[in-house]
Amino acid sequence: MAAQLTETRVQEDILVFSLGGDTMPTSYGANAVAVIGERAIMLVDPLIAPAHGRLIETALRRHTDAPVRYVVFTHHHTDHSLGAAVFEDRGAALIAHRACRDRMAEEHPALIASRQAQPGLAELFADARPAMPSITFDDGLVLHVGGVEVEIWHPGWAHTPGDAFLFVPNARVAICGDLLFARYHYNYEHASLPGVREGLRALRALDADVFIPGHGAPGGLDLLDAQTAYHDAVAAIVADAMEAGRDDEAAAAAIREHFPDHRLGIVLPTTVTRLREHLGRRGGR
Ligand SMILES: [Zn+2]
Numbered sequence: 001m002a003a004q005l006t007e008t009r010v011q012e013d014i015l016v017f018s019l020g021g022d023t024m025p026t027s028y029g030a031n032a033v034a035v036i037g038e039r040a041i042m043l044v045d046p047l048i049a050p051a052h053g054r055l056i057e058t059a060l061r062r063h064t065d066a067p068v069r070y071v072v073f074t075h076h077h078t079d080h081s082l083g084a085a086v087f088e089d090r091g092a093a094l095i096a097h098r099a100c101r102d103r104m105a106e107e108h109p110a111l112i113a114s115r116q117a118q119p120g121l122a123e124l125f126a127d128a129r130p131a132m133p134s135i136t137f138d139d140g141l142v143l144h145v146g147g148v149e150v151e152i153w154h155p156g157w158a159h160t161p162g163d164a165f166l167f168v169p170n171a172r173v174a175i176c177g178d179l180l181f182a183r184y185h186y187n188y189e190h191a192s193l194p195g196v197r198e199g200l201r202a203l204r205a206l207d208a209d210v211f212i213p214g215h216g217a218p219g220g221l222d223l224l225d226a227q228t229a230y231h232d233a234v235a236a237i238v239a240d241a242m243e244a245g246r247d248d249e250a251a252a253a254a255i256r257e258h259f260p261d262h263r264l265g266i267v268l269p270t271t272v273t274r275l276r277e278h279l280g281r282r283g284g285r
Pocket residue numbers: 028030077079080178214215
């Protein structure tokens with residue numbers, strides 16, 4: 001069954017696209033975001049495969065003939081990036097933090113090859129290739145997308161070493177990447193645990209009304225509160241499990257029980273491993 005791209009308009013010229021769900025064929029529910037300016041579009045995180053990039057392209061054409069001039073990556077994970085090849089082919093400039101580009105160069109060729117070798121995934125990734133940023137930044141950048149000013153910020157190593165989040169001041173919209181998940185379990189695989197808290201503080205400091213998460217529905221400041229509470233709860237659950245001598249599976253089950261409506265349970269074994277390492281280094285709680 002073909003996945004359905006949903007479109008949410010969060011402001012006049014800002015659209016959020018997602019395939020929902022929480023598996024690879026739907027980009028793990030990641031959000032791609034389009035900022036539409038005069039004769040120019042900036043696209044953030046165009047999903048996991050060229051086929052998904054083409055779905056976004058078709059959806060955009062219902063609104064405007066303007067070309068996608070810029071693609072910005074919030075981090076190197078493939079569910080936010082491999083769809084960019086479609087827009088690179090049409091002449092878009094690909095933009096990311098320098099460390100994001102480095103991790104793409106290191107990880108993407110092997111990830112693509114392994115997916116192309118798996119019968120269930122080969123079709124989706126048949127025409128996938130690394131889509132490497134041609135412009136990188138260290139601290140930040142301001143883009144002018146057909147008259148719309150867009151700030152790009154690096155919050156330090158939070159979700160990944162090469163994180164970026166974006167802010168559209170006139171629209172008061174923040175595009176958060178995976179600094180923020182909404183009703184999806186947080187993916188700590190490449191995260192700095194203190195860094196994810198810093199990242200949320202950076203988002204809170206923005207003058208934004210709307211926060212678009214990397215995964216899940218956009219919302220207000222309450223999404224930041226919920227993400228902070230999530231980090232607290234998961235750390236407490238894993239600390240309790242360590243104290244009680246329970247195994248990783250039991251800790252993962254306890255997290256799942258605490259957040260019964262959250263998607264992306266597939267990340268929980270990694271969550272427990274990463275939290276256990278982190279808490280162990282701190283010498284328990
Ligand atoms: Zn993601």
